Amino acid sequence: MTTGGEDTGGDPSTSELAKKLSVLSLSNEYEAQLYELKLQINHTKPNFNGELGIRMRRKDIANADGSMFELKLHAAKIVVIGAELSAGEKTITLKTSYDRKAQTLTLTGDGAGVEASQKDVLVHMRYVGQINPVNTYKDQTRGLFKTNYLDSVSGRSDNYLLATHCQPYFCRAIFPLIDEVHSKVPIKLTIVTKSKFKVLSNCGLERDPEPVSLSDKSVFEFKQTPPIAPSVFGFVIGDMDYVENSDPGFPCRIYCPVGEASSCAYPLFVTSQVVKTAIEQLKTPYPLDKLDFVALPFLSDGAMENWGLITVLTSQLLVSESADKSAKLNLRQLIAHELVHQWIGNLVSFDDWSCLWLNESFATFLGNYLLSKAKLSQEDYNDTYEWSHINHYESLLDEDCLYDEAAGKSYIPSIQNFSSTVDTGLNSSTATLFDKAIYEKGMVLLHMIAQVMQSDEKISNSDEVSYNKFLNGLSEVLRLFKHASVKPFDIWHVLNKETSVDLLSFMHSWTRYEGYPLLSVSYENGELVIDQNRFIFNNDPKELSVENNPYHVPLFIRILNDSGEEKLLNLVLTDRRTSLNIPLDNFVLINSRRAGYYKTVYRGDTFDRVCHSISKNKLSSIEIAALIHDYGKLIGQKCSSSADIVSFFKILSAFTSDSCVIDYRVLDLALIYVDTFKVIFLHFTEYSAFEKKLKQFYTKIYKKIGKWEKIQNVSRQYSVYEMRARNSILQGVADEECIASCKKLFKNYVNPKNDFFLPKELVSAVLNNTMRDANQKEYKQVLSFVKNADASNLKHTNCMREDFQTLALSSFSFVENDDLLNKTLNFVASNIDSKLIELGLLGFQFKSSRAHKLKLWNWYKVNYDNFALRSLRKGSDWSKQIGATLKNITDIVLGNMMQYEPELIEQGKAFADSKIQKLPEHGLRETIKDIQTKNNEKILVASFYDDLIRQWEL
Ligand SMILES: [Zn+2]
Incomplete structure (x- = not known):
């Protein structure tokens, strides 16, 4: 299976009970040595016919009394038509009885037992099984299932695919057997079906079927498998194309719906390369005579590691060379994962389903390791692997x-x-x-x-x-x-x-x-x-x-x-x-x-x-x-102390030392944490001493990494982490020089030359820094981006339209100019029913002056009743939206902006109390409770402020 599985909690006491109730372990006097299975499959019928021979050996001859033969097997949705036991010269007709709930079938030879000396016996039976039609993603693929599909070449929709899915307990819907992970028995399979179909199983064919006309039936006889866990037994029948190579010394194939073979080249390349690496690294030969991957239109687990016959959803397997990086990475990881299962899980199996997690852990962990050794792509090895x-x-x-x-x-x-x-x-x-x-x-x-x-x-x-x-x-x-x-x-x-x-x-x-x-x-x-x-x-x-x-x-x-x-x-x-x-x-x-x-x-x-x-x-x-x-x-957790935050900022100081070589991934990571602490200090402490030190830090890093001219000419192949770090630094320094270079980028983006390119990681610095010092024209330009990001400019960035719009809105209250800031506040108030409009206030979160805080506070007080009452209007689509927006705005204003001095905290409290009393219930009580919980951590971090200022040296 693949590993996107859903978390399923479940009450342990009931599952314990269920475990005790399910009689799974069959105790028989005989042990299966070989299953000889012959299936007649007509794809147009709802059932199939099976003929099964089980070669069995008596476990303990001494204890056998010879009076009665009994054999219990797992079987689900199977009807036995006739069964016999052959022991030596003797053939005895067997009776069948079912326990449908326990999914078992018992065969008994009444009154005419087997001689105690008879060690080897053959049980033979004829039966009918079901073919489960699968037409949508909701239909579970269990046992033998069939589906038809439309091929892209002829447009015909009468292409058939029949496949099996046995994990964990569905093999018993294909033939009666001891369906347990620790019962590994070889299977000799023969399938009789339409000649025109491709027919595949765990091993290759014993011989090519006799040539007959395509509308006739052929006999497909497979080689006997090694001992195999029932859950990874399988076969596939149908209209398929394939590509093949024998690089690893045996045939590797990718099977696909008719007409899709051109998408199989990349998966085939990855499979044949990774399987060679696996053989090398595990120092163990590939255990079978061939390896197939089969693309199926439906498969409940996404992928299934049948031994030598791995089935995968078409959309996940058929990834072409020209697909994007992440799709190809996913494919490589999927193939490597399924290949590991061929050894660990299939050659050596886990004896209990409670170990499925470990089977999957092995497959992913070793799969990724094999990729790091196969080196098919930069993203698979060295640093990237460790990251x-x-x-x-x-x-x-x-x-x-x-x-x-x-x-x-x-x-x-x-x-x-x-x-x-x-x-x-x-x-x-x-x-x-x-x-x-x-x-x-x-x-x-x-x-x-x-x-x-x-x-x-x-x-x-x-x-x-x-x-x-x-x-x-x-x-x-x-x-x-x-x-x-x-x-x-x-x-x-x-x-x-x-x-x-x-x-x-x-x-x-x-x-x-x-x-x-x-x-x-x-x-x-x-x-x-x-x-x-x-x-x-x-x-x-x-x-x-x-x-x-x-x-x-x-x-x-x-x-x-x-x-x-x-x-x-x-x-x-x-x-x-x-x-x-x-x-x-x-x-x-x-x-x-x-x-x-x-x-x-x-x-x-x-x-x-x-x-x-x-x-x-x-x-x-x-x-x-x-x-x-x-x-x-x-930092901020109950057990933390000021020493922790001092240590964190000392690490930053180490980055600024002359000898330290900067890795942008590390710097970017550190700066993300810095932003979190910065916003806390800004609203919960006196801030100015920290602000000074932080600016000093950013300036040192700014000078240290240098080469700032390069942001004006970024090529489309750039380092994401470098640009992210530069983006943070431009905003952290935000001096004249930084603002000027951001404004230059802004101007070039608004009137782009042919080859101009703005990487998405720099967009927030460009917009926020431009807005800090924006004139009317620039402000209007950003407003137009908010209203509708201009499609012709978007060719010059890899930022998506919606993201650009969101970032433009988020830059809105970075403006310092009083008139423009009033415009922003009016804009937010008059668009209060728009989703995410509160982002227009985000810049206030980064303003430390008392005047700015009071400006937002006054705006909030003036508009509050209006917003709250509109959020309560019945029968209006946007009332709910306004409610959510108001909660977020309250978070910004009462949660952060009003926390920096005791007098304002009191004012905020009094305001909230009066609104809770005077206005109808509109969720404010809950919001205030949430804020208090969230602020406990921030207040603790703020309490470290003085120690940090004293001890953080630059
Ligand atoms: Zn798996």
């Missing part, structure tokens, strides 16, 4: 620290808790078995294990990420458990042979405990002291009395030896606290490359060491970005 990891880590860290006090539980449960409570019963589907957060956490853990294993080796200077040791371990897993099913434990056990770290305890800790730790690093009595506590957003684990066991934290400590060479200490912290005998001068940083899943704060001397390393370019961009995120997100 995608850090972005992934960050979003998971954000979610995994949330604790719902009212419900008394974490947003993301522990992996163990999830696995033991997920409903794997008959009503489950890939969507309910899969949990996005657990799957993402699985990837983080795999990443961490791979790094832990690799870190035993001497630190490599290469930028390229390598997981050699992890892959060595995996290839051993593939060798040992080939064609079998495993538990996660089996994998960790084998991998453990490749590392000095106790991986079993390591994984035990990370799968049993919820969340992750915050590490605090300090220097005490000549030793490096590291301690850990569970990190909970805006709360303290002790106060909540939640689990706070020490995690097994891989420290990945970067140190210098006495001759100045860099080393990596691969230590795992398993206690609450540890002291290490590392001289301060030799210490660089912990959590090298952000390989560990945790946050870190450095205290005192250790922080100064880290800053020193930043200014001397000793840290990687990833490591600095991690620092910025860790401090940036900590």
Whole structure:
């Protein structure tokens, strides 16, 4: 499957019950050795005919009493017409009984048993199954389904496609079997159907069908599969075209609807390249004789990793070479993901559906790694590969620290808790078995294990990420458990042979405990002291009395030896606290490359060491970005102190040092956080001292990066992060020079020469800075952009029309001129029913003068009743819109602008109280409550102001 699955919570107590009720495990006296399956499929009929031979072996001859034969199989929507048992010379007719609810079928040979000496038996049956028509996206693709499509060449709509979808429990709708992940049995398939169709299955054909006329039927006999999990068995029949190459040493094909073969070249190229990389990296041959990807118009999971026969929705698979970057990246990742499944998941399977998350984590994690090695595109490797990891880590860290006090539980449960409570019963589907957060956490853990294993080796200077040791371990897993099913434990056990770290305890800790730790690093009595506590957003684990066991934290400590060479200490912290005998001068940083899943704060001397390393370019961009995120997100939470915000701004100072080389991705990230703090200080503190320092910082950075003439002539291939950073700096400095260069860009945009180009990342600086010093003409011009962004100018930017309009509106109250500012206020008031009109007031948020604040306050007071009453008018479409707008305006005015001095806070309160009393209910009470909650964090940040001013040096 692909991994866009929906989060499905569900009450654990009911799913536990469901699990107990569903009798899944069949205990039979016999074990299946081979399924011989022959299907007669007429695409015009609602049913198909099947003939099944199951070769079976008695498990324990000693216990057999020979009086009775009984075999229980899974079957759904199947009607058996006749069944016999052959044992030696004897043939016995079998009776059938069904348990439709449990989806089982029992075959019994009454009174005439099998001789105890008879070890091998053959059960043979004839049956009828259903073909499920699928006509819309809402129809589930289960068992054998069919659809028809219109081909783009002939325009005929009588093209047929029949395909299977077995994951998790739908193979039993195709033939009766032991439909369990750990029951892997070879299948020998033969299909009789119309000659004109292409017919595909997991393996290639035994021989070409006898030539007959196209309207006749042919026999398509496939090679016997290796032992295969029922969920990845499959076949496809229908009108299809294909392209093929044999680069990896066996045929790779992409099958598509008739007429679409020209869109198959890129997916074929990616498949054949990545499969070669997979064979190389996993050190294990591709397990089958051919590999097909098939584009289907309908498929419920988007993609299905049938062994050797991967099915994917047409729209996702048929991506041509000329498609945009992100569509191609998605395709490469999808193909790599499905290819990993061919080894991990299919060759070696997980023995329980509660492990679906891990199967998917492996596929995505290793798939992306294979892409980084295949190097088909710049976006797949080196830096980009690592940056995608850090972005992934960050979003998971954000979610995994949330604790719902009212419900008394974490947003993301522990992996163990999830696995033991997920409903794997008959009503489950890939969507309910899969949990996005657990799957993402699985990837983080795999990443961490791979790094832990690799870190035993001497630190490599290469930028390229390598997981050699992890892959060595995996290839051993593939060798040992080939064609079998495993538990996660089996994998960790084998991998453990490749590392000095106790991986079993390591994984035990990370799968049993919820969340992750915050590490605090300090220097005490000549030793490096590291301690850990569970990190909970805006709360303290002790106060909540939640689990706070020490995690097994891989420290990945970067140190210098006495001759100045860099080393990596691969230590795992398993206690609450540890002291290490590392001289301060030799210490660089912990959590090298952000390989560990945790946050870190450095205290005192250790922080100064880290800053020193930043200014001397000793840290990687990833490591600095991690620092910025860790401090940036900590500030304002209950556990934060002024030391955290001082540290954050000291990192900025390190950027300004002469020796520091700027990476725009890191700078851009830091400046986003700066804006957040700036707006808080602007409205919740005295501000002027900070304003001065901040301006000093921006000016230093402005001079340091230099080359400002280049923004006048940006080519269409430009660095996004550089332009974003420059955009922030132009607004942060906003002196005459910056305003002049923005105005120049504005002028060139309004009257563009042929090759003029304005990158979208600079638009807000150009508009806001132009407006700061706008004359009547410029103001009018921006107004015309708001009303309708001129299409002929839009050719000269990559900014979308709507975005340009929004940015133009947002620049409106950046004007300083009093008359123009009044115009803006009138404009907003007279367009109050327009969506997002409150953006016209955004510039006020960046004005620190008392006069400006009072201007907006007065405007708000004068217009309030009118807005509020209009939001209450019944039967009007825009009354709701005005209500939403008024809430946002109140956020700006009462939430921010009125917070900077006690007298105004009081005025604001009194105003709100009187409106709540005098006007009919219009939502103000709620808005005020929201503001108070949101402002708690801001008030805490503001309380750090004096310390910051004292300690932030530039
Ligand atoms: Zn998958």
